[in-house]
Amino acid sequence: MDIHSYEKIWLVLAVLLIAGFVSTVTYGATAVGVQMIDDDGGTIDANALDEDPRFGNPRVEQVGENHYAAYVVAQQFIFRPDPITVPANSTVTFYVTSPDVIHGFEVVGTNANTMVVPGQVSKLTVTVEEPREYGILCNEYCGNGHHTMEGKLIVQPEDEYAQGGSTDG
Amino acid sequence: MAEALDAGAPSFRDRFPDEAAVVRAALLSSFIALTLGAVFGIIQGLHRTNVLRVLDSQFYYTILTAHGVLMVVSFTIFFLVGLFTWATVRSLERPLEDIRYTWAWYGLMVVGTLMAVVAILGGFVPSVDISADVLFTFYAPLQAHPLFYGGLAIFVIGTWLAGADWFWSWYNWKQAHPDERIPLQAFMVLTTMLMWYIATIGIAIAVVGFLLPWSLGLIEQVNPLLTRTLFWFWGHPVVYFWLMPAYLLWYTVLPSLAGGRLFSDPLARVVFVLFLLLSTPVGIHHQYVDPGIAEGFKMIAMTNTMFLLLPSLLTAFTVVASMEHGARQRGGTGLFGWLRALPWRDPAFTGMTLAGLMFAAGGFSGMINAGMNINYLIHNTLWVPGHFHLTVGTAVALTFMAATYWLWPRLTNRQLYSRPIALGQVVLWFVGMALMSNAMHVMGLFGVPRRTAEPQYQGFDFVASFGSITELRIQLALGATLLFVSTLLFAANIALSSWTPTVSGHGHRLPDPLSGPGDSPVVLDNLKLWFGIGMVLVVLAYTLPLASIVQDSGLFGRGIDAYPAMIETPVLLEGSPLSLAEPLASKVSAMLSGVIS
Numbered sequence: 073m074d075i076h077s078y079e080k081i082w083l084v085l086a087v088l089l090i091a092g093f094v095s096t097v098t099y100g101a102t103a104v105g106v107q108m109i110d111d112d113g114g115t116i117d118a119n120a121l122d123e124d125p126r127f128g129n130p131r132v133e134q135v136g137e138n139h140y141a142a143y144v145v146a147q148q149f150i151f152r153p154d155p156i157t158v159p160a161n162s163t164v165t166f167y168v169t170s171p172d173v174i175h176g177f178e179v180v181g182t183n184a185n186t187m188v189v190p191g192q193v194s195k196l197t198v199t200v201e202e203p204r205e206y207g208i209l210c211n212e213y214c215g216n217g218h219h220t221m222e223g224k225l226i227v228q229p230e231d232e233y234a235q236g237g238s239t240d241g
Numbered sequence: 242m243a244e245a246l247d248a249g250a251p252s253f254r255d256r257f258p259d260e261a262a263v264v265r266a267a268l269l270s271s272f273i274a275l276t277l278g279a280v281f282g283i284i285q286g287l288h289r290t291n292v293l294r295v296l297d298s299q300f301y302y303t304i305l306t307a308h309g310v311l312m313v314v315s316f317t318i319f320f321l322v323g324l325f326t327w328a329t330v331r332s333l334e335r336p337l338e339d340i341r342y343t344w345a346w347y348g349l350m351v352v353g354t355l356m357a358v359v360a361i362l363g364g365f366v367p368s369v370d371i372s373a374d375v376l377f378t379f380y381a382p383l384q385a386h387p388l389f390y391g392g393l394a395i396f397v398i399g400t401w402l403a404g405a406d407w408f409w410s411w412y413n414w415k416q417a418h419p420d421e422r423i424p425l426q427a428f429m430v431l432t433t434m435l436m437w438y439i440a441t442i443g444i445a446i447a448v449v450g451f452l453l454p455w456s457l458g459l460i461e462q463v464n465p466l467l468t469r470t471l472f473w474f475w476g477h478p479v480v481y482f483w484l485m486p487a488y489l490l491w492y493t494v495l496p497s498l499a500g501g502r503l504f505s506d507p508l509a510r511v512v513f514v515l516f517l518l519l520s521t522p523v524g525i526h527h528q529y530v531d532p533g534i535a536e537g538f539k540m541i542a543m544t545n546t547m548f549l550l551l552p553s554l555l556t557a558f559t560v561v562a563s564m565e566h567g568a569r570q571r572g573g574t575g576l577f578g579w580l581r582a583l584p585w586r587d588p589a590f591t592g593m594t595l596a597g598l599m600f601a602a603g604g605f606s607g608m609i610n611a612g613m614n615i616n617y618l619i620h621n622t623l624w625v626p627g628h629f630h631l632t633v634g635t636a637v638a639l640t641f642m643a644a645t646y647w648l649w650p651r652l653t654n655r656q657l658y659s660r661p662i663a664l665g666q667v668v669l670w671f672v673g674m675a676l677m678s679n680a681m682h683v684m685g686l687f688g689v690p691r692r693t694a695e696p697q698y699q700g701f702d703f704v705a706s707f708g709s710i711t712e713l714r715i716q717l718a719l720g721a722t723l724l725f726v727s728t729l730l731f732a733a734n735i736a737l738s739s740w741t742p743t744v745s746g747h748g749h750r751l752p753d754p755l756s757g758p759g760d761s762p763v764v765l766d767n768l769k770l771w772f773g774i775g776m777v778l779v780v781l782a783y784t785l786p787l788a789s790i791v792q793d794s795g796l797f798g799r800g801i802d803a804y805p806a807m808i809e810t811p812v813l814l815e816g817s818p819l820s821l822a823e824p825l826a827s828k829v830s831a832m833l834s835g836v837i838s
Contacts, residue, residue, distance in 0.1 A: 074760040079508065079558055086554040090547045097543055097613045101536070106614040108529070110536040115794045118801045148804075173804045174380050174465055176621050180688040181704060183617035187531045189466050190382065190801045191794045194532035207701030211621035211690035213376050215383070215804060216299035219694040224701065 109186045113167060113193030121145060121171045132158055135165070144168045146175040146188040148215050151208055151223030158200055158225070159233035165197040176211030179225055187212060200227045250748025253331060253651045259340045260330045261652045263347060267323030268645065268652070270351060272732060274315035275638070279728035281308035286677070286721025289696060290714040301694035302374045303364035309377030310361060313633060314396065315354050317483040320641045322350065322403045324486045325430045327648070328493075329407045332426035333414045343406055350399035356392025360385060376692065378472060381452060381463045384803040390453040397441055397448075404434035422758040423766050425506055426493055432513040433485040435772045436478055436520050439779055443474025443524070455803065464798035466533045467790050473524035474783060481520040483633050487640040488512070491560045491597060493751055494644060498590040499583055501567025503754035504559045507761030512559075514765060515552040518775050519545055522782030529613050530620050533793060538786040539613060545782065546611045553604060560597060566755065588660055592643020592667030596636050599674060603631030606682060621692075624685025627678045635674045642731050643667050649738060650747045658737035662730055669727040677720025680713045 075083075100106040121127040126143040130152040135141045140162055145152045147170060158164050168177045168188045175188040179198075186194040208223035228236070254261040281304045287293040288301055296304070330337060337343050363371030363386065373385035407430050411423070423431070451463045451471075496503045503509065525542035528534055565579055573582025584590045606628040609615050619625065646663045650656060657663060687703045687710065689696050696703075703710050764770065 074756055075508070076505070076562075076756075078562070079505070079555075082558045083555065086551055089554075090550055093547045093550075093608065093612065094544050098540070100614040101540070108536045108539060108613065109532055110539070111533050111789070111793065113532050115533065115799070117799050119799075172802075173382050174469070176690070178621065178688065178690065180701060182688075185530055185617045185620050187528075187621075189469070189532055191464065191798050192466055192532040205701065207688075207698060209688075209690055209693075209698060211693075212380075213302060213305075213383075213692040216302060216374065218302070218692070219298055219696065222698045222700055 107197055109194055109196055113169075113195035115191055116169055116193055118169070118171050118190035121169065126167060127169055132156060132164075136163075139163045139165070142166045144177065146170050146177055146210060146221075148172050149210070149217040149221040151177070151210075151221070155205075155224035155226045156208070157228055157233070157236070159230045160203045160227050161201060161230065163197060163199050165195060168194045168196075173214050174212050175214050175221070176209075178209050178211045180207040180209055182206065185211070203227050203229045250746060250750065252654055252745075252747035252749075253327065254654050255745070255748070257330050257336055260326060260337055260343075263337075263340070263343050264323045264327045265652050266347060267319050267326065268649075270354075271316050271319035271323065271641070272645075272735060274311045274319060274354070276728060276732045278308050278311035278316055279725050281305075281311065283721055283725040286725075287718055289694060290718040290721075291695070291697065292714070292718040298694035300365060302376065302692075303361065303372070305692060306364070306374055306376050307358070307361045310357060312638075313377060313479075313483065314357075314393075317486075317633065317637060317641075318396075318400060319350065319354075321482065321486045322347070322400065324489065324641075324644075324648075325403070325407060325433070327652075328426040328489060329410055329430050332424035333410055335410060335414055337406060338409050338413060342402075346399045346402035346406060348399075349402065350396050353392045353394070353396030353399060356388045356395065358392075360389035360392065378476070379452070380472070381455070381465045381468045382801050382804050384456055385452075387453060387456040390448050390456055394445075394448050394453065397444060400437065401441070404437060407431065407434065422761075422763075425503075425509060425754070425758065426489060428510055428766065429485065429489045429492070429513050431768060432517045432771065433482065433489075435768060435775065436485075436517045437482055439517075439772075439775050440475050440478035440482070440521050442779075443471045443476075443521075447471035447475075451797075460797060462797045462799075462801050464790065464794050464796060465801060466531065466794060467787070467796070467798070469531070470525070470528065470534070470787065470790060473527045474521065474779075475524070476527060477524040478520035480629075480633060481516050483637045485513070485516065487596070487637045488556060490593060490640055490644045491556065494647065495560060495590070495593050495597075496563035496567055497749070497751050498587060498593070498647065499564045499567030500571040501563055501565075501569075502752045504562040504566060505756040505760075506754040506758045507756060507765070508555055508559055509754075510758070510761055510765045512552040512555050514771050515549075517771050518778060519549045519552075521775070522778045523549060525782075525786060526611060526613075529616050533790060534786055535789065538782075541782060543611065543613045545778075550604070550608070553600075557597075557601065564594070586660075586664065588663035588667050589643045589647035591664060592646070592670075593640050595667060595671040596639035596643065599631050599639070599671065599678075600636030602678075603628060603636060606631065619685050621690060622685035623681045623689045623691050623696075626691050627681030627685055630674060630678050630681065634678075635670070639667060639670050639674075642670070645731075645735065647749075649735060650744070651749065653738070654743045654745060654747060655738055656741045656744055658734050658741055662734050666727050666730040666734065669723055669730070673720045673723030673727055675720070676716050677724060680717035680720060683708065684710065684713050684717070 127145050130143050130145045132140055132142045140158050142156050146168055170188045170190045177188050178185045184198045186196050188194055204227055206225040208225055210221035284304050360371055360373040363369050364374045371386045373389035375383045375385045447468045451468050454460045455463050492509045523542050523546045525538055526546045529539055568579035568582040571582045573579030687705050689703055
């Protein structure tokens with residue numbers, strides 16, 4: 073097959089570019105440890121969340137020295153608990169599920185972003201730094217009140233958090 | 242000008258009047274969908290930016306569903322079947338085998354579209370129990386009226402039969418020309434259709450196997466992750482189904498408009514084969530942030546996706562090289578000076594070129610989407626519609642409109658009503674989209690969500706790291722308005738062309754490529770081989786993820802009830818969703834039995 077020499081150069085550069093993209097993502101996932109949402113969260117009966125020890129009472133709880141778990145229910149058209157309160161400079165693992173339709177869980181302005189699918193538990197771990205408030209919104213259409221579905225993530229100073237304890241939904 | 246040189250040659254309409262009638266019907270259906278879609282588009286663009294809200298926000302999602310379905314299913318695919326019919330007939334130089342069969346599949350597509358549109362528009366009439374406020378992606382457990390799923394199924398069957406029509410033509414052509422290479426346009430049509438047959442397996446299973454029986458109340462539950470994954474099995478390759486007709490035009494028509502010839506026929510074939518192989522085993526890249534799918538499967542989809550850049554990068558080279566060749570034939574010189582020698586006053590040329598330019602920008606934002614870890618920042622934000630309004634909304638849509646200015650006179654034997662308006666229209670589209678898409682991308686970076694009627698919240702504000710959200714909203718609304726005006730100019734120009742005087746001799750022979758098919762290996766034309774490899778890649782990419790979803794959460798899911806997206810449903814559900822789902826299912830089946838009997 074007759075390929076023009078300029079076209080050959082272009083072809084080689086294109087393949088190098090693609091290899092570069094694949095490598096950066098692979099590097100991010102393996103060496104840097106950018107965690108992906110995957111099937112770690114497991115599955116759940118969407119009609120029986122009330123009986124589930126985690127989602128029956130959506131809450132934040134301490135699970136390690138500086139590690140907190142937030143059990144969050146995304147439902148038409150609220151998030152529970154609201155607000156989600158965690159201490160500054162900690163690691164937070166969100167477990168999010170839905171009793172009704174597909175929702176999104178997006179901490180606004182950050183890369184904490186997951187789909188919430190009924191029957192599945194989304195698990196994502198983030199680190200929070202200095203105290204501040206973040207908005208949380210649903211970024212998947214979930215019904216005619218979708219645009220009202222919002223929540224709040226409050227990162228409290230550690231001492232304040234220790235006094236107040238975890239927030240129940 | 243190429244057209245002047247060929248004046249006097251018989252046009253497509255002169256040579257194939259019956260086929261030209263089908264092509265015109267398909268293109269007109271496409272333009273009706275485009276115009277309606279644009280009306281819904283402008284309502285949305287002004288509503289979500291809070292410039293003008295004519296309807297209550299609960300209707301926003303009905304409008305959004307109508308905009309999505311009309312634009313990306315009806316407008317694009319009706320244009321495709323028209324263009325592919327034209328391309329098959331003109332490149333094989335033979336009439337279709339049986340024009341009644343051709344009208345039959347066109348009729349099926351029209352019926353399917355009308356069913357879906359009735360179901361969607363029912364959402365505006367709360368007193369009617371018909372609605373389909375499920376958006377273009379119809380993720381279960383959001384539920385639409387069975388007319389919606391049924392219409393979609395009939396529409397897709399229509400496209401399958403259309404593909405069979407073109408294969409039929411090719412098969413008979415081959416009997417008469419046993420040793421010839423498949424003409425390039427026919428090759429593009431056939432490889433695209435093979436890709437489509439593979440891709441639609443996903444949507445056929447999702448709709449006919451699960452969603453339609455579920456909406457009829459025949460099965461109680463579906464597994465939302467499974468139907469969603471099957472949706473994206475089809476949902477990504479469908480973007481290449483939109484794009485391939487534009488590629489066909491860029492490869493086979495644009496070089497001639499530039500006054501030159503296609504640079505390389507063999508590379509064009511390689512590109513279409515790569516799309517056949519790689520379009521489908523990538524759908525999971527739409528599900529990077531989905532639970533229930535292992536990271537390994539996402540990595541495989543990501544790698545395949547990145548390799549899909551290759552055929553597009555090759556296309557960029559070939560198309561630009563062909564244009565440069567054309568410009569130099571027209572007397573252009575210099576490193577970049579040849580650009581001045583291109584026929585910028587020709588709306589077909591300028592529109593397609595601007596579309597290609599914007600596709601490059603869309604390609605860059607697509608690379609961000611494809612990057613699994615960066616995607617977290619922009620997933621389901623306004624960035625994503627910003628991206629696909631560059632790709633399907635410009636690379637495809639603007640190419641179709643521009644190509645129509647060239648093709649329509651050949652199908653009607655009439656002059657275009659106004660070339661200056663046409664030129665203004667394509668430039669207006671480019672400017673409007675530059676504004677709208679830029680605003681969407683930037684707002685997406687600040688976390689503004691897509692698919693949301695009022696992205697203004699009680700508890701927090703979006704923080705813009707540069708510019709301001711208000712300014713971006715105005716930019717978006719302005720862009721949307723320009724696009725709407727541009728669409729109206731297009732529709733009016735085509736409509737007014739029905740009354741221009743008839744002219745004979747609109748024929749336009751498309752010149753042969755610089756490097757012809759003889760230079761390429763014969764194996765490229767082995768369609769069975771490529772279809773086989775394409776199927777194997779899909780089986781490899783999808784068997785394990787689908788099996789693991791079914792194993793983890795069941796074929797029909799556990800405890801997941803339908804959410805009937807009916808307008809009269811209270812905003813905050815009282816009682817369990819089940820109590821709403823059951824009466825709906827019975828009402829629907831009662832209504833359907835009424836329709837059938």
